[in-house]
Amino acid sequence: MKEVKRKEYYLFSPFLRIFHWIMVAMIVILFVTGLLIAKPVQVMTPEPTYTLTSMDLVRDIHFVAAFIFCASFILRIYGFIINKGDRLFPRVWEGHFYEETVDVALHYMLIKPHHASFLRNPLARCSYAALYALVLVEVLTGFAMYYMNDPNSTGAFLFGWVNTVLGGEMMTHLIHHYVAWGIILFAIGHVYMVIRAEFMEGESEVSSMFAGSKILAHTPKDANELE
Amino acid sequence: MEKRESLWDRCLKQGISRRNFIKSCVTLTSLMGLSTECLTKVVEAAEAKPLPVVIWIHGHECTGCDESFIRSASPLAGDLVLSQIDLEYDHLLSAACGEPFERHLDETIQKYKGQYILAVEGAVSTKDNGIFCMSGGHTFTHLLQKAAKDAAAIIAYGTCAVAGGIQAASPNPTGSSGISMFTGGAPVINVPGCPPIPEVMTGVVMHVALFGTPPPLDGNGRPKQFYGNRIHDTCYRRPFFDAGLFAENYDDAGAKAGWCLYKLGCRGPETYNSCGNLRWYQGMSYPIQSGAACIGCSNPHFWDEGSFSDRLPKYDKIGDADKIGIGLGVLTTAGVAAHAVASVVQKSKRDIEEVENGGAGE
Numbered sequence A: 001m002k003e004v005k006r007k008e009y010y011l012f013s014p015f016l017r018i019f020h021w022i023m024v025a026m027i028v029i030l031f032v033t034g035l036l037i038a039k040p041v042q043v044m045t046p047e048p049t050y051t052l053t054s055m056d057l058v059r060d061i062h063f064v065a066a067f068i069f070c071a072s073f074i075l076r077i078y079g080f081i082i083n084k085g086d087r088l089f090p091r092v093w094e095g096h097f098y099e100e101t102v103d104v105a106l107h108y109m110l111i112k113p114h115h116a117s118f119l120r121n122p123l124a125r126c127s128y129a130a131l132y133a134l135v136l137v138e139v140l141t142g143f144a145m146y147y148m149n150d151p152n153s154t155g156a157f158l159f160g161w162v163n164t165v166l167g168g169e170m171m172t173h174l175i176h177h178y179v180a181w182g183i184i185l186f187a188i189g190h191v192y193m194v195i196r197a198e199f200m201e202g203e204s205e206v207s208s209m210f211a212g213s214k215i216l217a218h219t220p221k222d223a224n225e226l227e
Numbered sequence B: 001m002e003k004r005e006s007l008w009d010r011c012l013k014q015g016i017s018r019r020n021f022i023k024s025c026v027t028l029t030s031l032m033g034l035s036t037e038c039l040t041k042v043v044e045a046a047e048a049k050p051l052p053v054v055i056w057i058h059g060h061e062c063t064g065c066d067e068s069f070i071r072s073a074s075p076l077a078g079d080l081v082l083s084q085i086d087l088e089y090d091h092l093l094s095a096a097c098g099e100p101f102e103r104h105l106d107e108t109i110q111k112y113k114g115q116y117i118l119a120v121e122g123a124v125s126t127k128d129n130g131i132f133c134m135s136g137g138h139t140f141t142h143l144l145q146k147a148a149k150d151a152a153a154i155i156a157y158g159t160c161a162v163a164g165g166i167q168a169a170s171p172n173p174t175g176s177s178g179i180s181m182f183t184g185g186a187p188v189i190n191v192p193g194c195p196p197i198p199e200v201m202t203g204v205v206m207h208v209a210l211f212g213t214p215p216p217l218d219g220n221g222r223p224k225q226f227y228g229n230r231i232h233d234t235c236y237r238r239p240f241f242d243a244g245l246f247a248e249n250y251d252d253a254g255a256k257a258g259w260c261l262y263k264l265g266c267r268g269p270e271t272y273n274s275c276g277n278l279r280w281y282q283g284m285s286y287p288i289q290s291g292a293a294c295i296g297c298s299n300p301h302f303w304d305e306g307s308f309s310d311r312l313p314k315y316d317k318i319g320d321a322d323k324i325g326i327g328l329g330v331l332t333t334a335g336v337a338a339h340a341v342a343s344v345v346q347k348s349k350r351d352i353e354e355v356e357n358g359g360a361g362e
Helices: A014-038 A057-080 A096-108 A122-146 A154-159 A159-166 A167-202 A204-211 B007-014 B017-032 B034-048 B064-069 B077-084 B098-112 B142-150 B158-163 B199-210 B238-242 B253-256 B321-356
Strands: A007-010 A213-216 B053-056 B086-090 B118-123 B153-157 B188-191
Touching: A014 A057, A014 A167, A014 A204, A014 B034, A057 A122, A057 B053, A057 B238, A096 A122, A122 A154, A122 A159, A122 A167, A167 A204, A167 B321, A204 A213, A213 B053, B007 B034, B007 B077, B017 B034, B034 B199, B053 B142, B064 B158, B064 B199, B077 B199, B086 B098, B086 B153, B098 B118, B098 B142, B118 B158, B118 B199, B118 B238, B153 B158, B153 B199, B158 B188
Parallel strands: B053 B086, B053 B118, B118 B153, B153 B188
Antiparallel strands: A007 A213
16 A cells, blocks of 8 residues: 555536537537438338438438537637636747647657656647647538528628638538548547556546546646646 | 610510510519519610620630520520620621621720620630630730720629639649639629520620629629529439438439439539529420539539549549548557557566666666
């Protein structure tokens, strides 16, 4: 038996955590239905009238999931306002951010044995910013396609320009599809990184997304950001 | 200047009855996408407005748009050209040629300054000072700029005039582009399509002729009444799409049964045109109805947007985005697994070293 002194850092508000898990569920649903929309699967029955596939239903699920995902950003923004721990953007305006990022990157390249401990490490922050950028592309291209079934609608007014900027609606479709794969690749890396941090570095990365707090034996470098 | 005839004057001259004149106005009204309430406006305009002078020039193109145009049934292309507009100059339909013909163009521009409608088919070739497309001893660019300067309105017919068309397809050896960069201040009405639907071509020019203003345009400068819907959303095969019934090949049972051509790369979901409702040649048919997937010919860069018969473009032997995505996913997973193993090995090695050095490692 070994006695370890640990300190609890309250980091993620319930709003961020609920948002996170809604995002996980919606990305899975959106990705699967999205693939089915691009390449519909046909289950043929002897009589086509009773076909078991419904493109209409798959599309509706995709759209509903998209709206839930967008609505869940209300939670994310509210958490961002009320809780300092939810503010995860990369602090590019602080000089030490860059050397810390390089430090962490070198560690993940297996060159440096250790990196300074962070509550939210700068490399992870960069990857979240990148994820939000990808999600933004998906939202813009998605609504551009969705609302343009009526070019005179308010939605088309708000998002229709995306098709023009990208040089045609076919490009919107393709970019929407390609970026979706980018998000999945991010997810693979993300899941691995948090599990690695949890089990190899004692960073409670996984548990904090359920409980909200990190209970750490060491003092993270950016602990002062919570004050 | 002599008094110019209106449509009604022309009807009187030709002995066409008032009844038939009103009838053609009704046809025109519905064709231009206007409500029946606008009929009186159309009749008034047809009675009073002098026939519009039209200069119709052709640039870098195949003249397929004219092939489409001359098949317009309501209004009949012949009627339109001979009695509903005052077509003064047309590269393709004119019998005249040579120096007198070119002089007539200059005279027309002078005489009807700021009043004539300029219809343009074909792209502008910009590379090497535009020598790839010459007309009357000058480059087409020169002709276009000269004619556009004093035009009341400009109609860009066909995808070539709107966005460059086939000659602008990659690698675009002639530097072709749409006409909009060379037209100056006059309003441009984009009527894309390869070619556009005949009735759309005549409908647009009649709208400008009767009302003197461009029809309501969308964000891409296209008339809303003709380009306000996706072909997919107006397609009679849409129920098959919604039910998930697709033709997988051009020769399978699905294709024979007339199911949705989505999986064969149909561009209906990305294309704005009237093919689905107006259809072609007096509503006879349109590509999807005849069993061919839409190629999206009214989209600006449709030549370069992947194979016409694939939903997702294929990249040589590697396959489409989904195959590449799965490949990258597997690679990423293998990568993180390898990274995990390497991390564990490295950590345990260092832990041993640390113990050996009595905790003074690193």
